[in-house]
Amino acid sequence: MSRFLAAAALLAVAAPAAAQRLAADVDCRPTKHDLVYDCRIALKDAKSGNPVSGAEVSVGADMPSMPMAHNVRPVKAKPGAAPGEYEARIELEMFGEWALRLDVRGPVRDVIVKKLAFREK
Amino acid sequence: MDDYALGVLINMGLFSFLALSAYLLLIAGEMSFGQQAFFGVGAYAAGIGTAMWGLSLPVAALAAIALGAIAAWLVGLPTLRLRGLYFAMATLAAAEMFRILFELFHWQRSVDGEPVGPDGTQGFRGIRWVLEQGIEQAGYAAIVFTLLALVLAALFIVERSRLGATIRMVGEDAELAAVLGVNVERVKLGVAAVAGALAALGGALYAHHNTYIEPRNFDIMLGVHSLAYGLIGGLGTALGPLAGVALDIGLLESTRAFQGYRMIVFGGLVAVLLIVRPRGLLDETTVNRIGARLRHRGAR
Amino acid sequence: MLADVAQNTLDGLMLGSAYALLALGFTLIFGVLRRANLAYGPAIMLGAYAATWVNLSFRPGLFVLALVTIAGATLAGAYVERLCFAPHGRRTLSRDAAAIASMVGSFALWMQLEELATLWLPKHLYSFPPLYDGPQFAVGPFLMRVEYIAMMACAAAACYGLHQLLYRTRFGLAVRAVVDEPEAARLAGINVPRVFFLVFGLASALGGLAGYLIVTAHEQVTPMLGMWSTFKGMIAMMLGGLGSLPGAVVGGLALGLIESYSQSLFGPQYRDLIAYLVLFALLATRPAGLWAMLARRPAEAA
Numbered sequence A: 001m002s003r004f005l006a007a008a009a010l011l012a013v014a015a016p017a018a019a020q021r022l023a024a025d026v027d028c029r030p031t032k033h034d035l036v037y038d039c040r041i042a043l044k045d046a047k048s049g050n051p052v053s054g055a056e057v058s059v060g061a062d063m064p065s066m067p068m069a070h071n072v073r074p075v076k077a078k079p080g081a082a083p084g085e086y087e088a089r090i091e092l093e094m095f096g097e098w099a100l101r102l103d104v105r106g107p108v109r110d111v112i113v114k115k116l117a118f119r120e121k
Numbered sequence B: 001m002d003d004y005a006l007g008v009l010i011n012m013g014l015f016s017f018l019a020l021s022a023y024l025l026l027i028a029g030e031m032s033f034g035q036q037a038f039f040g041v042g043a044y045a046a047g048i049g050t051a052m053w054g055l056s057l058p059v060a061a062l063a064a065i066a067l068g069a070i071a072a073w074l075v076g077l078p079t080l081r082l083r084g085l086y087f088a089m090a091t092l093a094a095a096e097m098f099r100i101l102f103e104l105f106h107w108q109r110s111v112d113g114e115p116v117g118p119d120g121t122q123g124f125r126g127i128r129w130v131l132e133q134g135i136e137q138a139g140y141a142a143i144v145f146t147l148l149a150l151v152l153a154a155l156f157i158v159e160r161s162r163l164g165a166t167i168r169m170v171g172e173d174a175e176l177a178a179v180l181g182v183n184v185e186r187v188k189l190g191v192a193a194v195a196g197a198l199a200a201l202g203g204a205l206y207a208h209h210n211t212y213i214e215p216r217n218f219d220i221m222l223g224v225h226s227l228a229y230g231l232i233g234g235l236g237t238a239l240g241p242l243a244g245v246a247l248d249i250g251l252l253e254s255t256r257a258f259q260g261y262r263m264i265v266f267g268g269l270v271a272v273l274l275i276v277r278p279r280g281l282l283d284e285t286t287v288n289r290i291g292a293r294l295r296h297r298g299a300r
Numbered sequence C: 001m002l003a004d005v006a007q008n009t010l011d012g013l014m015l016g017s018a019y020a021l022l023a024l025g026f027t028l029i030f031g032v033l034r035r036a037n038l039a040y041g042p043a044i045m046l047g048a049y050a051a052t053w054v055n056l057s058f059r060p061g062l063f064v065l066a067l068v069t070i071a072g073a074t075l076a077g078a079y080v081e082r083l084c085f086a087p088h089g090r091r092t093l094s095r096d097a098a099a100i101a102s103m104v105g106s107f108a109l110w111m112q113l114e115e116l117a118t119l120w121l122p123k124h125l126y127s128f129p130p131l132y133d134g135p136q137f138a139v140g141p142f143l144m145r146v147e148y149i150a151m152m153a154c155a156a157a158a159c160y161g162l163h164q165l166l167y168r169t170r171f172g173l174a175v176r177a178v179v180d181e182p183e184a185a186r187l188a189g190i191n192v193p194r195v196f197f198l199v200f201g202l203a204s205a206l207g208g209l210a211g212y213l214i215v216t217a218h219e220q221v222t223p224m225l226g227m228w229s230t231f232k233g234m235i236a237m238m239l240g241g242l243g244s245l246p247g248a249v250v251g252g253l254a255l256g257l258i259e260s261y262s263q264s265l266f267g268p269q270y271r272d273l274i275a276y277l278v279l280f281a282l283l284a285t286r287p288a289g290l291w292a293m294l295a296r297r298p299a300e301a302a
Helices: A002-013 B003-027 B036-053 B057-079 B084-104 B137-160 B162-172 B174-179 B184-210 B220-233 B239-254 B262-276 B284-299 C002-033 C040-058 C062-085 C095-120 C146-168 C170-180 C182-187 C192-218 C225-240 C245-266 C268-285 C290-295
Strands: A022-030 A036-045 A056-062 A072-076 A085-091 A096-105 A110-118 B109-111 B114-116 C137-139 C142-144
Touching (some): A022 A096, A022 A110, A036 A056, A036 A096, A072 A085, A072 B003, B003 B137, B003 B162, B003 B184, B003 B220, B003 B239, B036 B057, B036 B084, B036 B184, B036 B220, B057 B184, B084 B220, B084 C225, B084 C268, B137 B184, B162 B174, B162 B184, B174 B184, B220 B239, B220 B262, B220 C095, B220 C225, B262 C062, B262 C095, C002 C040, C002 C142, C002 C146, C002 C170, C002 C245, C040 C192, C040 C225, C062 C095, C062 C192, C095 C225, C146 C170, C146 C192, C170 C192, C182 C192, C192 C225, C225 C245, C225 C268, C225 C290, C245 C268, C245 C290
Antiparallel strands (some): A036 A085, A056 A096, C137 C142
16 A cells, blocks of 8 residues: 555646647658658647647657567657648568557647558568 | 656566566466466556546556456466466466457547547557656656565565565475465465556556557567566566566667667577576575675674 | 358368477477477477578479478477577476476577567568469368368378387387486486487477478468467467377367367457367366376376
8 A cells, every 4th residue: 555655645746737639640651771661740639630730749669569679769750841740760670560659748748659550562 | 867768667667567476476386477467457457447437547556456466366266276387378378368358348438529448459548647647757767666666675575574485485395385284275376366466556557658558468478578587587586577677678778789689689698598597597596695695794 | 050060170170280280299399308398489480481581582392392491490499409408407407497497498599589580581471382272172062271181191190100209119218218217217328318309309390390381371471470389389288188199189189179160150359269268277177188088097187
C-alpha cells in the first residue's frame, strides 16, 4: 500500500493539462535507401477536424511483437507545406509491422500511435 | 537527460517488473514461460480503468494488481504440481491462451463521443491518463523507479526473513521442505500470486507509458526474455534479474554502432557468459561471497 | 458431413506429419540429453534460408535444395551444441543446473541465429519452389497434397529408421546406455560427449528435413519459421509424452488433428486457442502424455 501513497503523492503534484484529443493521418513513402522512409503527417483535432499547426512533433517507432526491443531513435518532424502538415524521415531496423509513435508537444499535448506495415518493394 | 534516454530507462524499469516476476517463481523452483500473460492482464485492466472508467492510475493499478494475482493463482492451481519443462510448457500454453483471448476481447465505451477500449487485434489505444495529468517522461520515470525501489526493498526484507528462507528451501528441495513441515503447495501458490501481481503492476505502468497496447505485445518472446534475464543475471539476489535487463537493454542502447547486430552480440555474449558462469552473473555463491566479505569488513 | 470429417482428418494427419517430424528431432535431443534446445527452430530456419539463398542465386533442383537445408540446419545445430550444450557437462553442475544453463544458452543463440537469418535475407517473405508443380491429388472426393504425403512417408521412415538405429546398431546401444545410466556408460568406455554431439547432429538433420518439407508445402519462407518450428515441436512432444519417439509422432499427429478440427469447427482464431487448451488440460491431468496413455506404460511423469 505504501508504494501507492508515494505514487499518489507524486501524482498529486502534477497539474492536469489540456485533454484535447488529436488525430493524425500518416503516409510513409520509401526512399531510395532500404528501410528509410519519408513520412508525411497530417495532424488535426479529433472532433472538429481542424488542422493543428505549430506543434512539435517527434516520430518514434517500435515493433508490436517485441516491445521495447527495436527502439528507433525519435526524429523531430519539420513543418510541411500545408497547415497541420509535418514531415519526417525515419530509419527502421527491419521490414514488418511497426507502431509509429507521434509525440505531440506545443499548443497541444498528445501521443498518437499509428500502426503501419513496411514491406519491401 | 533527454526524453529518449529517459524512455529507455523507463523501459528498463518496466521490464524489471516482469523479470522480477519470473525470478520469484524461479527461486521457488519453478520455471515460467508465461509471466507475460499477467503483464498483459495488468496492462488491459489498468487501461480499462483509466481510459474507460475515468479512474486514477493508482486506483486502476491496484485493480490491475489484484486481477494479476488472481489470474496467476488460477493458472497455478492445476499446474504448480508440475516441475521443469512440464510447468514451463503449461505456463506457455496458459499465456498464449490469454493472448488469444485478448485478440478476441472487444469492449468499447463511448468517452467524449469517441469509442475507447480494447478492440481485439486492433489493440487498445488512447490510454492517455498520464498525458492528461501533465506528467512528462521525467515524472513518469520517477514514479516507475520509486515503485521499483519499493518492490526491491520489500523483496530484500523478505529474502532476509524466514519466509525468504522457506521459499528458497522449497525451490532447492521441495521434498525435504515438505518433510520439514512446509506446506509446499501453499508457498508456491502464494509466490505465484505475488509474481502475478508484480507482473500486472509492470503491465499497468507499461500501458500508461505507451498509451497503446495490443495482444501481440504479450507474446512468447516477452515471456522467454523475462525468464532469461533472471537466469542470466543470476538468482542470488533480486538485483540479478535487473542486471540481466540492464545487460540486454543497456547493450541495445550503448552499442548504437552495432545497430542491427544487437542480438548477434547479445546472443554470443550470453552463451559465452554462461560457459564461465553457468548460474548467471550474481548467482547464489557469488552473492554469499560478496555478503561475507561485506560483513567481514563491517566487523573490523 | 462424413466427407467433411474425412477431409478434416486427412488434413489433420497431413499437418500433423509436419509437426511429427519436428517433434522427432526435438525429442531426440530431449530424450538423450534431457535438455530443451530453444535454438532448434532457428537452426532449421537457417537451413531453409540457406536453401532460399541458393535458390535465388542458382535455381538448382529440388534435391539440391533439400540437401542444402539439411546441411545448413545440421551445421547450425552443431554450432549450438558446441557453444551451449557441450560446455555444460556434469563435472561441476547438477543435472538440472546444466539443463537450465544449456536452455538459456540456446535461448541466446535463438536470438542470434534469428538475427543472422534476417540480416542475410531481410525480406518478410520469400517464395520457395513446391515439391510438385501440378494439379492437386484427388483420391475420390478427398484432396491430398504431395508434400504432406511425402512428410507422412518421411515421418514414418524416420521413426522406423531411428528405431533400427537405436536397437540394431552399436551406436544405438551406446545411445541407450547413455540415456539410462550416463555415469556407467562413461565408465564402460563410451565417449559420452561424442554420443551427444552425434545425436544432436542427427536431430538437427531431421529438423532440416522437416523444415525443407514444410517450406515446400507452404511454398514460402518467412522469419517466423524459427519460433514456430521450435514451439510446434515442443508442444507436439509434450502432447505425445516427453522424451518418447513414438510419442513425438503421436503428439504431432494429434496436434495436427486438433488444429484441423478446431479450425473447421470454430474458425482460425480458435484453432490455436483450443490446441493450447488441450495441452494445458493434458499437462494438468496426465502430464505423461498421450503415448503413455495409449500404450499404458509407466512413462516419465512430473
